[in-house]
Amino acid sequence: MLTPGLPYPLGATPDARGINFALAAPHASRVELCLFDQAGHSEQQRLPLPACTDGVWHGRFPGAAAGLVYGYRVHGPWAPHDGQRFNPAKILLDPYAREIVGHYDGSDLFLGHLPGAPSQRDTRDNATVALKARVAADLGVSTVARPRVAAAERVIYELHVRGQTRRHPGVAPALQGTYAGLAEPAVLDHLQQLGVTTLSLMPVQHRADEERLLKMGLSNYWGYTTIGWFAPEARYWSGRPGTTPASEFRAMADAIHARGMELVIDVVYNHSAETDEFGPTLSMRGIDNALYYHLRPDDRARYENWTGCGNCLNFAEPRVVQLATDSLRHWVTELGADGFRFDLATVLARREGGAFDARAPFLAAVAQDPVLSRALLIAEPWDIGPGGYRVGEFPSGWLEWNDRFRDTQRSVWLRHGAGLGDFAHRFTASSGQFRHGGRAPTASVNFITAHDGFTLRDLVSYNERHNGANGEGNRDGSGNNLSRNCGVEGETDDPAVLEQRARMQRALLAALLLSQGTPMLLAGDEIGHTQQGNNNAYCQDNPTTWLDWDHADAGLQRYVAHLLALRREAAPLRSAHWWPGDTHPARPGLRWLCPEGSDMAPANWERDDRGALMVLFDAPPTEVAWLVLVHAGTDAVDFTLPPGRWTRRLASDDDGAPERPMAATERLQPGSLWLAHRVRGGDPGATLS
Template sequence: MLMRHPHPELQFAYKLPYGAVVTDRGVQFVVFSRSATAMRVLLYDKVDDREPNEIIEFDRDTDRWGDVWSAFVPGIGAGQLYHFQANGPYDPESGQWFDGNARLIDPFAKALAGCFQKSTDGIIRPPKCVVVDDHFDWEGDRHLRRPLSDTVIYETHVRGFTQSKSSRVKHSGTYLGLIEKLPYLQDLGVTAVELMPIHEFPILDIHGNQLERPNYWGYDPMAFFAPHRGYAHSKVPGAQVNEFKQMVKACHQAGIEVILDVVFNHTCEGNEHGPVLSFKGLENQVYYILNSGGGHYSNYSGCGNTFNGNHPISRELIFHCLRHWVHNYHIDGFRFDLASILSRDRYGNLMPNPPMVEMIAEDPMLADTKIIAEAWDAAGAYQVGSFGDLRWAEWNGRYRDDARRYWRGDEGLIGPMATRLAGSSDLYEHAGRAPYCSINFITSHDGFTLNDLVSYKDKHNQANGEEGRDGDNNNCSDNYGVEGPTRRKPLDRLRLRQLKNMMSTLLLSQGVPMIVMGDEVRRTQKGNNNAYCQDNDISWFDWKLVKKNEELFNFVRGLIKIRKHQPTLRRTRFLTGRPFDSRGVADVNWFSHLGLPFNWENPSGGLVCWLPAPAPADDPDGVGRDLLLLFNNTPETLQFNLPEQIRGIRWSQMIDTNGAAQADIFPEFDGPAAPANRRVELIYRSMQAFVADMPN
């Protein structure tokens, strides 16, 4: 038998057919444009050069193949700086925006360098493209391929995670800085980081042709294939490519997957009042959804334009982009921002079976990746529960709203909260989907932090400079009597209890939990629920909070440990409420706080959920245990009578959100035994959980 010994450096790489293709003798520049009448590549020696040192004109007869322009330039290689430039029809009323003076970013650029240069002649000079060699020593690195059902996601911002001086890292605000904080994430126990946009975007927001307030979040893409230069430590052009790969490799070595938040719904070029930077100046009518006359941009993204993702050319670009990140950067998955736009055809109409959504799910080169949809857009499409098939998971916005309102004490939320706790079968059971199709979250980057959710009734966005008009007004939050920070210890303990309640609910629910950076240590944005432009301590992770709020950190760490070791909480099939084991016990059982079967016709009071251990087929290691969850979201203290049906089981306390530090969670299942009288008192707005002893 022939034995294979692959060299770790000679791993699979995905070659892009467009952009700057490096060869031994030079660089092949390849770009699509159907309507251009002339094409040029501008070559620069230095990042700060305002004018090119050489201009290469494409020959229409020899360098154009169909709608593809391709020219070879000998004697140059990796590190070369360039722009494209195209002549063609300029007729904005019909959707043509060619400008023979514009410096254009290559849609397939693998890296950008520098910043926008101030203009004195009306010409916008965007960051320069960098020719990149894809070679990197991955040392045998592969995707971790962790099942989605076993995943705990941590949404974070590369810069904000370590930019504060309190981080005490050597490379603050960068990909390398995130590497330095991997021990923290390992200690917390999360299994994946979901990075807010890291593909290139303007460091300052673009309004018209002006660069204004900081673009901190990064949801304004400028180059889909390029990692953001602003998160690199080195200022050498293209250094971000290697540093980003170092970060991914280090994450994998730490057992942590990397999921990218990708924004294929719009670009930073804006509407007809925005700048010509890339797509507009190459084939505007193809890359954007325009109105019937072509003179105005359809705005399903809320950001001025809508990327025409279901046009064959744009669709091809998106697939090349996803494959590029998966195979050249070893990315483990994607979260698609405003993914419902991918369900719109070239005219903006929602399609019942959108080809783009199906093709992403079926692409064999993406088969190892996690794909997660933000299943709505800014034009009213709300597809939570109906986006794609089993391959697609979704941010479950219904979970967020129901969990917030339940713990706030709103009426009529017991039934919906029970459904969310059990995996949202009302949304995902159809079409063969599974509980892990639900990405459960209570907070995300967009909105209040968890601490602010229990500290503010109203948003406080004055610092954004939009006179408070921005940000959602429906936050389902409460301040419990004082707006903002408080020195009243009883009030602060109530808020902490609510934080523990919501974190417990999140980590004990069927589905996939997502935690937001800093929620585990009470990070605050001072009531700002739309901190997209706040590149300062409003948004940054304050590392002093780790010590200050050690009690909550230890609690969340314990919850994650319980989840990771209990298949009872990570079902891959929906609960049925029917008997399933040798005891004749149903796979989920609901009771009132009086210990009686819950009356769903008249839901009120406390709620008890008994989750028996999974069947051997779903628990091959035999580590699953029965769990008993007790919820009191009422404003009154309640006495819970444990149901008769569980009297033969020995129970130990696992969680008490009203418990003091070190008495609030027992991840080793060594908590005190349940009261002998089978009565448990739960203070208002609190929960407890018990775990069954292992059978002899």
């Protein structure tokens, strides 16, 4: 028998007196707690939750302990056109589940409606196959200190837990593709030696793959189909005795922290795995559909689809904001995350009716939260809904993915028409978008490649996407990649083509890692990973996406490590402050110079026949000055250096060349980026002849 218990906290909370259960379902007429055997196959008991307070159904199970497997049956009207989809024949997963038992297999038994008749309730019971929750034990307090990387020092590395280690020779086969595998010394050594400070994991919250993919024998490898916002994805758990997905994830976080690196996870709160009105009833759809989802005002049987994934969570509702913030705090305080990258974050800032608002309830809740306000917050600042592109419009304290940086650098270096003005704007952190509200240059997360699109190697190897393996007739993925195949589509053994591709990759990496802002590398770009031209490999859990460490490009790896070492040395290139537009004797200044050495004039910015300039981070004579020489044009150009004794530290077109003194005039070949410095105490009036 259940006692009334308490309406807070939501979820299943064990303590010395038993387990308190609480579920937000204000439109329900009755809620039953269903208890199962340990495997989650056999329903053992149904116990009505005895109390409802402010729309929260609750009850305490005296004497119960962690390990209990449970689900809910929620009663209420079946009225899809009024937004209600209650169906007590379907076991529902607690949105607050810390550990999930079972998996969604795409069968129609998970549907709340009759197959082929979406307006009628399906009365078949799915208790045997439904997803359930297991009450989790407390993990205790971690003893590993968390690093806090300064904004100007941060270098993000976006990776997939499985893909990073599935083929790693330094990871035991039993641990490959797991949280434990990512924590292995051989894996973290590589990242630390590279100069990465912040690991950004693609989604690790529990997911349910789309029915369409399951029928093709595929899965949503990327993981953007969340159904359990508190539970680590069990597919990345090694299954070692004495561990759980949560404990293994926390141990991985501790190992990352012990190396002085931050841990960010990619989170998906914009939609759920329940998809559109024809999708499965797994959790919130059956708990209180009208509460949790944005419904179409003209027909509440249909969902708003600003995500392209069938539904949108309704962040105009306080209970939805609470679900998200409660789960985020759980990942920080219990599981060890230091921050989050929010997929399609614009949805989270839409009010009732869909209007974007930078002061929306979720953003306000995060800003005042004593835990979340100190976390690293990164927005993907767009969705596909009306007015969904919002780069630069998130509030102070947020970083944002800057796709304009990506497109400009690709256009400049791969010759798709971007001008020097565009290059300069993006190179100095896109002030037009981010210099407002007290935001720093580091708010711009700069990237050339990300999980969504070509890898760096494929960017210079393919003109067209090659996504046939995805089963969508090569129609999925972007058709506008701003790529260049250097004369041959795909793999080749032509030395000239390979040399050109290598130079282009080095130039793009230099432009990324020497720019103002927060740089983000895509995992595998530093070792030459290819997806054979697939620019939307979301469903490819196979060698297409698993990094091939046995054939890693060691030279490119050394080059990236060298670039990041230079970034750490050259403080002006990673400033957390906006550069002034003029010079001052007492502080460094930024100047834009023509190849001839004079200041750039309006006519120089408008030239489209040369693609060459210099960026001078000037300094008083007793300080180090830095000079970036950019040549993205088609013909060799002579550069006249500013006064001083300059040493070349990097030449993207001459990889492996030693540092050397520079002459007063240097000739750069097309597609080159050089970095030089003027030594401390050097005579700014002296030049080499």
